[in-house]
Amino acid sequence: MTEHPSRLAHLRSQTRAAHASIETVPCLARLMAPDLTSAAYTRILVGMLAFHAAVEPIIAEALEPLPEALMLLDGHQQRALRDDVAFLGAVPERLRPDVPVLPNLTSALGALYVVEGSNLGGRVIARRVAASLGVAPGEGGSFYGGLSAEMARARWTLLVQILEDQRVEIELDALAEGARRTFACLEQWMRRIPAEA
Numbered sequence: 001m002t003e004h005p006s007r008l009a010h011l012r013s014q015t016r017a018a019h020a021s022i023e024t025v026p027c028l029a030r031l032m033a034p035d036l037t038s039a040a041y042t043r044i045l046v047g048m049l050a051f052h053a054a055v056e057p058i059i060a061e062a063l064e065p066l067p068e069a070l071m072l073l074d075g076h077q078q079r080a081l082r083d084d085v086a087f088l089g090a091v092p093e094r095l096r097p098d099v100p101v102l103p104n105l106t107s108a109l110g111a112l113y114v115v116e117g118s119n120l121g122g123r124v125i126a127r128r129v130a131a132s133l134g135v136a137p138g139e140g141g142s143f144y145g146g147l148s149a150e151m152a153r154a155r156w157t158l159l160v161q162i163l164e165d166q167r168v169e170i171e172l173d174a175l176a177e178g179a180r181r182t183f184a185c186l187e188q189w190m191r192r193i194p195a196e197a
């Protein structure tokens with residue numbers, strides 16, 4: 001290991017299994033299928049909205065000392081989800097998902113990596129749901145497809161800068177633990193959602 005191992009590389013390797021596992025959640029796996037139905041898609045968005053609404057405030061609270069990280073928690077995913085859910089004629093979930101325990105700033109940065117990183121995969125998913133359902137940004141497809149490539153890249157660059165800023169003390173195990181807990185809570189929450197039509 002170098003003196004300053006890349007924190008992003010650490011997060012990637014330590015969450016690879018969690019990401020692979022979440023892709024097997026039945027309702028999420030169906031997102032990629034050509035026969036995805038609007039009802040199944042809508043249930044996913046309703047679930048994701050509940051998760052973001054529950055988890056973002058706790059991440060933001062822990063990241064208060066880091067204003068540049070708070071810039072990423074600007075509510076854009078929740079706004080897009082609310083727009084999509086309304087466009088599709090659904091109502092937000094009343095149940096609240098379990099949220100990850102994030103005891104410090106470092107673990108909250110791990111959680112931020114998960115929330116922000118989902119935009120990367122989102123661009124891949126956006127192409128699939130545009131093909132299967134014909135949704136588009138502003139017309140039910142804002143959550144997965146609402147960020148331009150430039151915006152997605154700019155946000156990711158900012159996240160990496162924050163993570164790799166050596167002035168911020170980061171304990172690698174706590175970083176990975178915060179990310180894995182976030183994946184685990186989301187996975188548990190989304191596994192309740194039926195995948196069928």
Ligand code: HEM
Binds near residue numbers: 012022028117
């Ligand atoms: C069917 C579900 C999913 C698919 C198909 C998927 C697909 C992908 C793909 C293709 C990438 C790489 C994008 C790139 O390098 O440009 C990616 C990255 C990522 N995804 Fe997912 N994803 C899914 C679900 C999720 C979920 C639910 C989350 C968390 C909320 C998530 C978090 C991440 C993270 C953190 C990265 C960044 C990894 C890195 O580069 O360090 N993904 N995903």
